[in-house]
Amino acid sequence: MDPVVSGLLGAGLGLALGLPLVALGGLGGGDAKLMAAVGAFLGPIQLLWALAITAIVGGIMALVLAFHRGAVQDAFLDAGALAARPLGLAPDRPRRTIRTPGAITIPYAVPIAIGALVIVWLV
Numbered sequence: 001m002d003p004v005v006s007g008l009l010g011a012g013l014g015l016a017l018g019l020p021l022v023a024l025g026g027l028g029g030g031d032a033k034l035m036a037a038v039g040a041f042l043g044p045i046q047l048l049w050a051l052a053i054t055a056i057v058g059g060i061m062a063l064v065l066a067f068h069r070g071a072v073q074d075a076f077l078d079a080g081a082l083a084a085r086p087l088g089l090a091p092d093r094p095r096r097t098i099r100t101p102g103a104i105t106i107p108y109a110v111p112i113a114i115g116a117l118v119i120v121w122l123v
């Protein structure tokens with residue numbers, strides 16, 4: 001595939017996957033832009049692999065922080081609500097986002113960077 005086309009497709013895919021999470025309040029705008037930039041460099045297929053690694057690393061980081069703060073149950077309930085909301089299955093609990101005071105947040109640029117670096121290192 002032509003590198004320019006691959007970069008454009010990767011950037012578009014990164015935005016297409018990141019922007020809905022920003023709209024739902026589960027991801028910051030800078031993280032979505034970083035996903036687009038990573039997609040521009042890696043291309044669409046390698047971006048998907050990088051984001052799979054990103055999700056694993058981010059999940060581990062979030063679990064460690066939730067355990068540290070004693071909020072594992074809240075973290076799982078909030079993640080479930082975030083996933084259910086687009087399906088119209090939002091639970092009867094207050095909508096919490098990354099902007100909610102006291103919300104457990106992680107700097108998601110770190111897992112995105114780790115996912116990208118692992119793919120660059122493997123390829």
